[in-house]
Amino acid sequence: MARKPSQTLTPGEKRVLDVLWARGEATARSVYEVLAPRHQLAYTTVLTVLKVLERKGYVSARTDGRAHVFKQKTSAKEARGAALRHVVTSFFGGSSSALVEHLLEEGDVDPDDIARLEARIATLTLTEWWAWQDSNLQPDRYERPALTIELQAQLVRPS
Numbered sequence: 001m002a003r004k005p006s007q008t009l010t011p012g013e014k015r016v017l018d019v020l021w022a023r024g025e026a027t028a029r030s031v032y033e034v035l036a037p038r039h040q041l042a043y044t045t046v047l048t049v050l051k052v053l054e055r056k057g058y059v060s061a062r063t064d065g066r067a068h069v070f071k072q073k074t075s076a077k078e079a080r081g082a083a084l085r086h087v088v089t090s091f092f093g094g095s096s097s098a099l100v101e102h103l104l105e106e107g108d109v110d111p112d113d114i115a116r117l118e119a120r121i122a123t124l125t126l127t128e129w130w131a132w133q134d135s136n137l138q139p140d141r142y143e144r145p146a147l148t149i150e151l152q153a154q155l156v157r158p159s
Contacts, residue, residue: 007056008086009079015039016049017058017072017079025071027064 009017019031032046050070053059058079059070074082084099092098103109 020072028068
């Protein structure tokens, strides 16, 4: 039995999407011309990848004469979010805090990045925090991130 096609992006699909994100829309030929010198790709390979991306819902296609013109349907931010959701679900049991803890434990986070994250967390409004919580709920489990006592005292769910 054939496996279900993955909705996550392969490295080759991401490279093709990078071209579309930079240009908005492009012909298969122009995508090929951007990628071929660095990646030794055939035009038919680029066209096949674009068709796969169309099936996955990442791009739309139209014909203009004999040319195939492709346009991104998904932003880079949306694709990044989908990829992260896949990683969090597949490797961290759906817990984004477990992903962050892993990154911190492995030493993969630059101290400047930590400072920016701390500043962003400090500026979250209560409404934003609850919206984030609600968007990350899973029906079978609810895990509230650890909060400082001071922040817990401030958190009152808006009505």
